Amino acid sequence: MKLLEPGRIGKMALKNRVFMAPMGTTTEEDGSFHDRSIRYLEERAIGGFGLIITGANQVSTDYEQKACNILGSVRSVQQLNWLARRIHANDAKLCVQLTVGLGRMQLPFAAEVAPLAASEVESYWFPGLMCKPLSVEQIQDLVVKMGAGAAAAKAAGADAVEVHGYGGYLLDQFCSTLWNTRTDEYGGDLRARMKFGLDCVTAMREAVGPDFPILYKFTPYHGVPGGRELEEGLEMARILEEAGVDALHVDMGCYEAWYKAIPTVYQHAPSQAWLAAEVRKVVSIPVLAVGKLNDPNIAERVLQEGKADFIGLAHGALTEPHWVNKVQRGEAYDIVPCIGCNECLFAGFKGGHYQCAVNPQCYAEDFFPVTPATAPKRALVLGGGPGGMEFAITAAERGVEVELWEKGARLGGTLWAAGGPSFKSDVADYATYLTNKTFRSHVTVRTMKDGTAEEILAGGWDKVVLATGAHHAMPPIPGIDGPKVVTAGDLLTGRAEHGARVVIIGAGLVGCETAAMCAQRADSVTVIETLPKILMSVEHCRNNELALAQLLEDSQIAFITDARVTDLGEEAVTYLKDGQTTSIEADTYVIAAGYTPNDGLYEQLAGRVDVSVIGDAVKPDSILKAVHQGFHLARSL
């Protein structure tokens, strides 16, 4: 496999073609790498990644506040050295990403403080707040500090450094006419706009010498109106090669279309390889590609087809730290897939530590060990959704004798509805993965098995877990039992069909995704919502929000908000809005009006057996909640 072949970036020899893509983590207070972060990166080196690229390290906080790691203090170099040693001990290489900052992407704590950027452009997070241009002296100071940062990284034991020059962050802001209107030597034609970045490369080269690899992560195509078009991006690639950069790490997008840079469940895999391929045609240095390459077959194809020299995983390294080893051992079937929810990124943006919906040990490698059970135990879990399966797999791993009863014909629970639309196949893949893992895990599975309280109590279980999910809420609207009425769940799982004209009641996540799915085939889709806006109940990371908004915009759906459905008649759906009654004729009426916990058995069992409830049966929520609750409950047995 090409994935496992050795490679080379400049003078740096790499044992395979797979790198862990940069992802910033929480840090020590002074910006040094936290021990927890070091341990998390080490686990990916143990898992076989040939090259680990750290998240961005700021080389200065003189012009903007701390946003990620900071490289500069004695402590930061010591911690970096500790990281380098632990990466090297696992036969991997370490590349440290360096940044001059975020510019207009900063999240200033005081919203009225204007961020420093390339030019007087709007702050991204605070529209209306205009940035101030960095002075020439400030730019030159940052250039010197990039050199110092590179020297510090090399001294700490890193094998390479990477310029954080992509994605609409400060260096990229200078490079793009969208954000750079300067008239001095840092503005104007492309070479002038690139001067800041090129000066950084020169300073870094002087600091590290000719043999130390310098990678450059850049964005040859923004994919937003007024942003960089490919032609300019390819010219940038040529200029960067000419400047002595050893490899180009290709990225796409910027925050205005953030899902293009950090993909979500709604993007197709691979999402950016085409762009790396375009760059590779015009340079002779190695090209690194990222973007939904988590499936080894897809990643291998990208290399085989010559689209890139190395492939990188960001999300995929969070869900499956041992990705490379599993590929090497022929165990790709056991790679934990990513569901594209971006709870990882969202946690960081909310000021918390990383977490991963499908890997509860992510960024908690030493905190949540799965140890052998201290005494023989028998556990029964009801419900084969993600919560029940995660519980069963983890408990079985501990040596607990586990039986799982699922009232349906197959495992997977609501994941099959969540992953029903073609644009959410990542979730369906996860359902398949968990199902297969459960069957490989010494769990006794009984499908079509809906236990009564008496039957459960008769089993003499040490532990009973109710992972029974939630019921569709059926609003008391006249006609709700009519023949045209179906639930979103039935439609999404193919248990029901829809006609040419569809009306959906409810514009939460389920209603909107169902609408987008129906719009693929229906003549008309209308969604009626009582709240003033659609998706008001959804708390998503920004990139998922933008991706879903784009999907809905492309799907030609009519939304009627602030409206209450009053009748589901034989011919039409009637609703009340602004005191006026209107009817829409339709063939299918879809109910997507929320969920209520399916926890009826709890009262019958509580006090008579050791029973716990997890997942949607507690409160309809998310895959993350169900999986994490299942995992932790199994660990605590």
Ligand SMILES: Cc1cc2nc3c(=O)[nH]c(=O)nc-3n(C[C@H](O)[C@H](O)[C@H](O)COP(=O)(O)OP(=O)(O)OC[C@H]3O[C@@H](n4cnc5c(N)ncnc54)[C@H](O)[C@@H]3O)c2cc1C
């Ligand atoms: C359309 C849709 C889209 C969604 N999209 C997302 C998303 O993108 N990201 C996200 O994080 N979350 C999403 N969710 C929510 C997510 O699917 C749920 O939070 C998650 O599946 C809950 O897992 P669970 O194991 O608690 O329950 P479920 O997945 O609902 O599984 C419960 C299982 O219990 C079985 N069962 C019920 N009663 C019994 C009984 N008495 N005996 C035996 N078995 C029983 C059921 O048949 C079912 O298989 C979505 C939900 C829907 C409906």
Ligand SMILES: Cc1cc2nc3c(=O)[nH]c(=O)nc-3n(C[C@H](O)[C@H](O)[C@H](O)COP(=O)(O)O)c2cc1C
């Ligand atoms: C949580 C998170 C943090 C990230 N932080 C950085 C970063 O510090 N520097 C960087 O260059 N890219 C960062 N990225 C982008 C990734 O390196 C990568 O380009 C992107 O996620 C696409 O790869 P993937 O599809 O394998 O996730 C981050 C991505 C995620 C999900």
Ligand code: SF4
């Ligand atoms: S939190 Fe979600 S998006 Fe992030 S790595 Fe885990 S599964 Fe993928």
